[in-house]
Amino acid sequence: MFGRIGELWKYREMLWSMILSELRTRYRGSFLGFLWTFINPLLTLLVYTFIFSKIMKVTMPHYSLFMFIGLLAWNLFATGVQSSSSVIVRQGSLVKKIYFPREILPLSVVGGSVINYLLSLVILVPFLLISGYRPTVDWLFVPLILLLETIFTVGLSLLLSSLTVYLRDIEHMLGIFLMLWFYLTPVVYSITILSPRIAQLFKLNPMSDVVLSFQSVLYYHESPHWKLFVYGFVISTAVLISGWWLFVRLNRRFAEEV
Amino acid sequence: MVNKEIVISVKNVSKNFRVHLERNHTLKERILYAGRAKYRDFVALRDVSLDVLKGESVGLIGVNGSGKSTLLKLMSKILYPDAGSVEVQGRVSSLLELGAGFHPDFSGRENVFMNGALLGLSRKEIRAKLDEIIDFSELGDFIDEPVRSYSSGMYMRLAFSVAVAVDPEIILIDEILAVGDAAFQAKCMNRLRELRARDTTIIIVAHDTSAVERFCDRVIWMHDSRVKMEGKPINCIQAYLATVFRASNEGTNTMSFERSENIATSTETRSIQEDARHADLERAIDESGLRWGTGDVVIEQVEVSSGSGSGLVQCGEPLDITIRFSVKKDVEDVDFGIGFFTVDDVQCYGTNTRLDRYGNISLHQGTGSITFQSSDFCLLPGSYWIDVACSAADTQAYDYWRKAIQVQVYSDQNDVGLCRVPHQWSLSKVLIESYSRD
Incomplete structure (x- = not known):
């Protein structure tokens, strides 16, 4: 596995250029182009603010902000996993024609999602400040939580992208599965509305850990719950290792199967 | 060459492809047909071993589906062998298919x-080489157009320009050079020669055997998933062409999943001459599309000899070409002819006994020989094909043999062109002191 890491390092230029082209192709041809990276979360935020404070009249203070924090984190994960599940097949022409460590493909997709997340912070941070939140030392946890989420997303992406080559159904099932997962993760609701036993169960889900940690740091102004955090890292690392192991095993026949 | 390190080592490699009769890609099918997936194995390579030395230029030839491209893909690590090992040392640049890695919108x-x-x-590094790459590609204004609008030739220009700019230690090329126009092809070949001079290892898959012959140090002929023959370009290509054309004539070129098992492995050493001697008359003369005639007189053997040895001559030295023939039926008024062609099939010289006014030749049953003697063989260095023929006065060929044999010409002088025109220089007045004919 260390050999593979070394090889990936040699191909870092390629990874970077794949990420860039991923980001650039997304809005290519549209009039506003790259600006959409910012307009999208901004509009999402406005829509949710409007619906939850004007129509549904949720009593939770700064609810739209609460939800936005979770939603950005969720989007990183969901778009990353969804898009990388089919990336090997989608980039079949590359896989068949040139050599490179195949891990680059799912990594570039997740990398693009992470960068998108960072760019949407440009919307989130001013919004926090406008809503009366001031930066605190707890904000320093954000990169760490982001790392945790990235590890988990990469692990699952490696797993799913290699399986999808042999089992194309995964790509379609994943949409429904992610929707279910979304509602099992406390993004649109606070985990406090659940009974303690159910809440305990929900925290087994690593994405709950990620979203809860983001919420603690940015919304509640407290440090993340360390037990939860350590658990998250252990699970994510396990997913990463098993996902990569499977990927390495399956990647030998990619060029023949895509 | 002997002491050079091995940069590509292929050991006992086999590779099968699954040919899915019906693809069980969906979950339903996987469950329904679990354990009895419908596929057949297609053997692309069977126990192939070969080594390539640093700085060598190797040509891979063979009919379509013989395993050449699979071998190249194994070397570039796109595919993995089912058995055996492939080891490659050095930075590999591969041009396997047109426009791999090009994004059409950019x-x-x-x-x-x-x-x-x-x-x-x-x-x-790319920025440093960008101008060089763009210059080489000659794409001009098109370089800022999306590659979606490129023709296949333009694709190839860009791909080749990038691939050779990266200073590869090993370059693998699969056939794609055929797309470019003649001028660019020549430019590519020159660039490859430069790389070769810098000790770059080059492996080319090509169907243009004359290009392979001009460029490669060694040829590997793949046939039915195996290495059928390897060695000097001339020998391999000659044997390859003869086999392919014969198979084509017999209609046995159709591809099939099952590879014949009974083919004697490794090298095929039967020469065309031996074939002609043993096979029955008509077949022999019809062989490989490079020979035709009635068979009343059959050319058995052609020998090229000079002071330098057989098949080799120094420009300006005497050369003998001996044609041994057997006469099956008494014939009168016979011509013997000879022609010299470059590997690109340009005729350099041709003549026959009638043009040279040797009068009537009549032959009786039996065997004999005739020798073409040149006291001053003046073709310039290169390899030349020799056509020989025996024909009747009305130009009906008894036996016309295209590319019967090759002659290599070398020289210690660097004059250019096709042939050396007998000449001398004379100056009316000595203008330079040191003028002398050295």
């Missing part, structure tokens, strides 16, 4: 960066 310039990154170059 301009040529942007694609140079992306393609360079695919080949392991940093942006800085």
